[in-house]
Amino acid sequence: MTDPSLIRGLTNRRDVLKMSGLAGLGMALAACGVKGKGSPGASAPAADAVAKFWAGRTSNGKLNFANWPLYMDPKHPELTKFTAATGVQVKYEEVIQEMGPWFAKVQPQLAAGQDIGYDLMVITNGIQFKQFRDSGFLAPLDHSKLTNYVANADPAYAKEAFDPGNVYSIPWTSGITGIAYDEKKTGRPITSIADLFDPAFKGKVGMFSDTSELGNFGLMALGVNPEKSTAEDWKKAAAKLKEQKSQGILRNYYDQSYIDALGKGEVWITQAWSGDVFQKNVSDGTDFKFVIPSEGGTIWTDNFAIPITAKNPLDAIKLMDFFYDVTNAATLAEYINFVCPVPAAQEQIKKDAATNPDLAAVAASPLVFPGAADYAKLHYYREFATEAEHQEYQSIFEPVVLS
Amino acid sequence: MRHRLAPYLLVLPGGLWLLLFFVVPMVTMLSLSLQEGDVVNGYVLTGHWQTYVDAITNYRVQLVRSLIYGAITTVLLIVAAFPVAYFIAFYGRRRKATLLFLLLLPFFVSFVLRTISWRYILTDEGILLGPLKDAGLLADSFHILGTPVAVILGLVYNFLPFMVLPIYVALERIDPRVVEAARDLYASPLVAFRRVVFPLALPGVFAGVLMTFVPASSDYVNSAVLGSSSTTMIGQVIQSQYLVSSNYPTASALSFTLMAVLLIGVFAYARALGTEDVMKVAAR
Numbered sequence: 001m002t003d004p005s006l007i008r009g010l011t012n013r014r015d016v017l018k019m020s021g022l023a024g025l026g027m028a029l030a031a032c033g034v035k036g037k038g039s040p041g042a043s044a045p046a047a048d049a050v051a052k053f054w055a056g057r058t059s060n061g062k063l064n065f066a067n068w069p070l071y072m073d074p075k076h077p078e079l080t081k082f083t084a085a086t087g088v089q090v091k092y093e094e095v096i097q098e099m100g101p102w103f104a105k106v107q108p109q110l111a112a113g114q115d116i117g118y119d120l121m122v123i124t125n126g127i128q129f130k131q132f133r134d135s136g137f138l139a140p141l142d143h144s145k146l147t148n149y150v151a152n153a154d155p156a157y158a159k160e161a162f163d164p165g166n167v168y169s170i171p172w173t174s175g176i177t178g179i180a181y182d183e184k185k186t187g188r189p190i191t192s193i194a195d196l197f198d199p200a201f202k203g204k205v206g207m208f209s210d211t212s213e214l215g216n217f218g219l220m221a222l223g224v225n226p227e228k229s230t231a232e233d234w235k236k237a238a239a240k241l242k243e244q245k246s247q248g249i250l251r252n253y254y255d256q257s258y259i260d261a262l263g264k265g266e267v268w269i270t271q272a273w274s275g276d277v278f279q280k281n282v283s284d285g286t287d288f289k290f291v292i293p294s295e296g297g298t299i300w301t302d303n304f305a306i307p308i309t310a311k312n313p314l315d316a317i318k319l320m321d322f323f324y325d326v327t328n329a330a331t332l333a334e335y336i337n338f339v340c341p342v343p344a345a346q347e348q349i350k351k352d353a354a355t356n357p358d359l360a361a362v363a364a365s366p367l368v369f370p371g372a373a374d375y376a377k378l379h380y381y382r383e384f385a386t387e388a389e390h391q392e393y394q395s396i397f398e399p400v401v402l403s
Numbered sequence: 404m405r406h407r408l409a410p411y412l413l414v415l416p417g418g419l420w421l422l423l424f425f426v427v428p429m430v431t432m433l434s435l436s437l438q439e440g441d442v443v444n445g446y447v448l449t450g451h452w453q454t455y456v457d458a459i460t461n462y463r464v465q466l467v468r469s470l471i472y473g474a475i476t477t478v479l480l481i482v483a484a485f486p487v488a489y490f491i492a493f494y495g496r497r498r499k500a501t502l503l504f505l506l507l508l509p510f511f512v513s514f515v516l517r518t519i520s521w522r523y524i525l526t527d528e529g530i531l532l533g534p535l536k537d538a539g540l541l542a543d544s545f546h547i548l549g550t551p552v553a554v555i556l557g558l559v560y561n562f563l564p565f566m567v568l569p570i571y572v573a574l575e576r577i578d579p580r581v582v583e584a585a586r587d588l589y590a591s592p593l594v595a596f597r598r599v600v601f602p603l604a605l606p607g608v609f610a611g612v613l614m615t616f617v618p619a620s621s622d623y624v625n626s627a628v629l630g631s632s633s634t635t636m637i638g639q640v641i642q643s644q645y646l647v648s649s650n651y652p653t654a655s656a657l658s659f660t661l662m663a664v665l666l667i668g669v670f671a672y673a674r675a676l677g678t679e680d681v682m683k684v685a686a687r
Binding site for chain 2: 098100103104105107124128131134135202203204209245250251264265266292387390391394398399402403
């Protein structure tokens with residue numbers, strides 16, 4: 001049966017293993033740290049960074065584009081046009097649903113200097129944008145390759161605090177976080193953030209699981225401007241949000257899936273992104289409303305960026321500039337209904353409205369071309385000076401979502 | 404010489420596999436749980452045990468909740484699985500293979516997909532609640548989705564075969580003549596079941612509990628898909644700490660805590676029930 005020498009051998013060997021294992025464990029523990037990529041001043045690139053990155057790049061005739069859902073006509077007419085004009089094949093994938101998971105997903109590959117499989121991605125300004133930028137994960141853009149952008153982009157974007165001068169990114173589109181609701185269910189028009197805390201809608205209120213989005217609305221509910229908020233305000237806002245949950249008013253915290261929850265009647269009133277509701281109504285024949293609350297809404301920008309490890313950056317930057325052509329910007333805005341970064345597109349949409357009268361509403365929509373009065377009601381995200389400050393914010397709002 | 408080395412060589416592939424995909428990640432995780440830093444600047448090993456204290460204090464609610472959900476799920480599973488296993492083992496006859504195949508058939512569809520289809524069944528205005536609400540039997544705001552009921556229902560559904568199969572195997576091994584003997588000795592069907600069949604099936608139940616309680620307690624899919632923020636389970640917290648916040652130390656500390664709690668629980672359970680006694684009954 002069992003060979004006694006085998007058992008003896010095993011015990012001896014095991015002892016040896018144990019001894020070496022103990023010594024090895026300490027070394028192994030120390031060896032498996034996680035390297036960051038941060039370097040002080042990474043946000044201000046070296047003068048020759050652009051030249052260095054772009055030197056010797058050639059077009060490969062293809063690129064992989066990672067974007068959010070509901071961000072392009074599902075038939076991708078612009079991409080077809082781009083391929084016809086340049087011969088570059090685009091693989092378009094709607095793989096980004098929320099910024100936190102997206103950063104966490106690609107961070108290990110980028111930190112190891114590996115290709116993430118995408119040459120172009122659309123990332124929101126905010127906590128993760130800063131993490132991408134400060135980790136050195138974004139390719140510095142060569143503005144000499146962005147002629148349409150230089151000619152047509154709204155100059156206001158180059159002044160945004162998250163990427164001054166659009167060194168690493170140019171806008172895909174901006175959007176407004178407000179409230180979407182189903183008036184048939186709520187029975188009355190919704191006007192303010194206070195409605196999200198109304199016990200009349202018990203179990204039918206949705207909020208975003210993204211801590212920036214959630215925290216902003218908690219802060220504005222208290223009358224605090226998120227941009228100027230302090231740690232004290234964060235705690236008060238978190239307490240208010242916890243109450244919303246403990247009283248059963250809140251149904252759930254959502255990522256992009258909030259729009260389905262609204263469609264299925266799971267929520268009647270929810271935090272929402274401006275263009276989604278419009279697209280939902282067009283594609284599903286629903287009649288949901290979107291409103292910028294009286295307390296204010298937030299405006300954010302989703303940006304084109306090229307991962308530093310991209311295999312086809314030249315093709316990617318070509319596509320970026322393609323969307324700054326006035327006609328392309330117009331057709332995109334006509335479909336997605338988010339804030340268009342190309343002001344001249346408004347005229348183009350008015351022209352297109354001659355053949356398609358529905359588009360007149362798009363050209364006049366404050367959600368696509370907000371006026372000064374609209375901007376007055378909108379807040380930007382809070383910029384965190386240090387990673388520690390961001391961690392503090394996270395540690396206050398994360399338990400709200402997870403508890 | 405050769406026959407002495409052979410057992411080691413046989414162990415080698417599996418052993419290497421375990422070393423690579425179990426031991427290495429475990430050591431990495433232990434190390435991570437004791438590191439400090441952030442994802443941009445990197446994490447450094449500092450032996451910071453406070454992470455454990457903070458993680459447990461912050462997320463004890465989810466930890467306890469997960470164990471409770473796991474326990475309720477396991478009990479419901481025994482109740483639901485026993486009759487199924489009993490039926491297949493004693494009345495399956497020629498159809499046994501077919502019945503077992505039917506039991507495993509749902510596995511041909513992805514776990515996540517099956518859980519998502521429960522969303523459609525349970526949704527507020529779906530095929531189940533819609534008609535009841537239209538008929539005025541339920542309030543408009545009544546819902547199952549997003550409640551613990553939905554999560555536990557999903558867990559029971561998803562883990563059912565893991566309870567049925569071990570119980571079936573135990574029942575299958577029972578010699579029908581033993582039951583006949585009990586009946587011959589004037590045991591009523593109920594007494595025969597309680598004194599003969601059930602004790603003989605205990606090893607199966609024991610295995611079933613192990614196979615379902617541990618994964619059900621650490622599951623994160625059912626609560627994410629069918630639950631809401633008030634049904635968050637510890638698996639979701641760990642997933643979110645790793646894959647949303649990139650807070651590796653907290654995530655690792657929670658994983659280790661969960662593992663420790665489950666291990667202690669399982670050992671206590673084995674002790675209380677007495678694995679050896681169970682096995683003795685099986686052998687008798």
